[in-house]
Amino acid sequence: MLEAREMTGGYGGADILHGVDLTVAPGEIVAIIGPNGAGKSTAMKAIFGLVHLREGSVRFDGQEITNLPPNRIVLRGIGFVPQTENVFPTLTVAENLDMGAFVRRDDFEAQREKVYDLFPILRDRRRQPAGQLSGGQRQMVAMGRALMLEPRLLLLDEPTAGLAPAVVQDMFGSIREVNRELGVSILMVEQNAKHALKMAHRGYVLAAGQNRYEDSGPNLLANREVAEMFLGG
Template sequence: MSQAFLSATGMRGGYGKADILNGCDLIVDPGQIAVIVGPNGAGKSTAMKAVFGMVSLREGTVLLDGQDIAALSPQDRVRRGMGFVPQLGNVFPTMTVEENLEMGAFIRSDDFRATLEQVYHLFPAIAGKRRQNAGELSGGQRQQVAVGRALMTRPKLLMLDEPTAGVSPIVMDELFDRIIEIARTGISILMVEQNARQALEIADIGYVLVQGANRYTGTGAELMADAEVRRTFLGG
């Protein structure tokens, strides 16, 4: 059996003295799409930020490719293979699309032009707007730029916080299709998503969080077939 690329177990912590996470576990295998769903305030984004080192943990272990990364800063975690796309403020609006993507290559000392062309191939809608300021793009196009910039670091684990927030259903479907394509290249995906039903349809594994703890864990298909999950979290 292959070793999980991400193994975050027993995570307990939050902001200040308040614990948002209460023993949360997140395991992602290589090339897997893992989706975190749950009600508002369940700790979904906090769990992802804890994995990325943006939230302090009082307890728990975060292993990346078998290595304990608890002492590493978010910047060092990027160098180890993590890419993170926050929900808000995820592009530089006064910089062009291409400048945004080039910012993603800041940790690289090699020629990144091949990766740039791969991003444009993955997201053709922004390829024709490479000289346009990112702030002038539609919400869906800005999300593509944000994901593309994270891909420029050549991550092994790509973390997406609400990637389809505020976009139309058509754009949401397109983004999910691109996420599937990214995972097929061997990149692991960890995604927080409010559109739970649609996200679970593409998930290899799903985590339903409630009050910072795992309530249900299973494949996307298993969670979709669970009557209690459907009734409580998927609208019936």
């Protein structure tokens, strides 16, 4: 489904990515982990056209999307949920979801109901401004808004960042539900590496803007060097 090869680029004149490879197959959950500054979020933003690639390519369903602007990439079937500033705080939950369907010209009420089924609390809070919600609930709104265009691949940048420990497991459960119930493939950057690898079909470890390890989630968890260097032992 997604094939990113030899991604090289960054911000301004400085490269942060140095030949990064990432792939996602249909139905997969793929996690990207690594230390701070490894290029994890930069790689995801490059896939979504938010970071310019100087070299390399990104293909989705066999079509070249390298350096396309995000408004064109989203129409190809890729959704993106940024880590911060990912809701419109003064708009209600329902209005936030409707903003996610801004390019649709058909009736999207059925998709909105699917989002409410995935995140029942959002149905209860649909008339409440998103800025008044908890961090976990705002993250649900952001994911729900991205799902309104019925993407086949969802990019999640640190979906559990800043959430209370008790909420983290719920968020991972929601991600599983998006994958299982809607059939959406997931590529996520996540600092909660152990939790992410337990859930992921495959994982990548990045370090210094390069691929360090690639394997199944269970194999990466069982890898002693990965555990010592990136999972806190």
